[in-house]
Amino acid sequence: MKAIFFDRDGTLNIDSHGYINDPKEMHLFLSSAEVLKYLKLLEYKIFIISNQSGIGRGKIAPDSYRRVNDKFLMLAGGYNTIDDILYCPHTPEQNCNCRKPELLLLDIIREQYRIDFKASYFVGDKITDIYCGKQAGLKTIMIDNSDSGPDDKFFYEGKVVKPGICIQSVEEILNIIEK
Numbered sequence: 001m002k003a004i005f006f007d008r009d010g011t012l013n014i015d016s017h018g019y020i021n022d023p024k025e026m027h028l029f030l031s032s033a034e035v036l037k038y039l040k041l042l043e044y045k046i047f048i049i050s051n052q053s054g055i056g057r058g059k060i061a062p063d064s065y066r067r068v069n070d071k072f073l074m075l076a077g078g079y080n081t082i083d084d085i086l087y088c089p090h091t092p093e094q095n096c097n098c099r100k101p102e103l104l105l106l107d108i109i110r111e112q113y114r115i116d117f118k119a120s121y122f123v124g125d126k127i128t129d130i131y132c133g134k135q136a137g138l139k140t141i142m143i144d145n146s147d148s149g150p151d152d153k154f155f156y157e158g159k160v161v162k163p164g165i166c167i168q169s170v171e172e173i174l175n176i177i178e179k
């Protein structure tokens with residue numbers, strides 16, 4: 001089974017100020033829903049892997065997270081399109097093993113859905129997404145719409161991390177994914 005793992009905020013939806021705690025602030029990028037639907041037709045499983053440290057920091061109440069997530073799921077096509085959504089609620093200081101680039105959430109999905117990582121992708125807007133995907137042996141796609149400067153964008157903990165492919169917006173995925 002092949003899959004595409006997506007980061008959520010800044011990759012599929014607008015990440016207005018870092019912590020989305022109100023469903024009214026959840027807006028997909030224009031083509032996200034269409035892209036997801038099409039990838040599903042290509043028989044990719046679709047998973048969302050999201051760091052939500054705002055929960056651990058007390059900026060997003062667990063119930064707000066659920067309501068925001070419900071809105072995301074509805075806009076993205078529901079469980080017909082999205083196979084599963086996993087998130088880490090911890091802060092970096094908690095040193096958990098589920099916050100990207102840690103691999104626990106990917107490992108859980110690989111086990112549960114028997115995903116072939118060599119045939120699968122990780123798509124994200126941050127270098128931690130790319131580092132995470134590479135560590136897991138996934139192909140990586142960086143959506144370079146983040147506001148970090150050109151100098152620090154491709155570094156993780158002092159090391160250069162090169163995305164497999166860099167694109168400007170989510171619809172470009174359709175040109176590069178193996179059909």
Ligand SMILES: [Mg+2]
Nearest residue numbers: 007009010125
């Ligand atoms: Mg992001």
Ligand SMILES: [Zn+2]
Nearest residue numbers: 088096098099
């Ligand atoms: Zn965690």
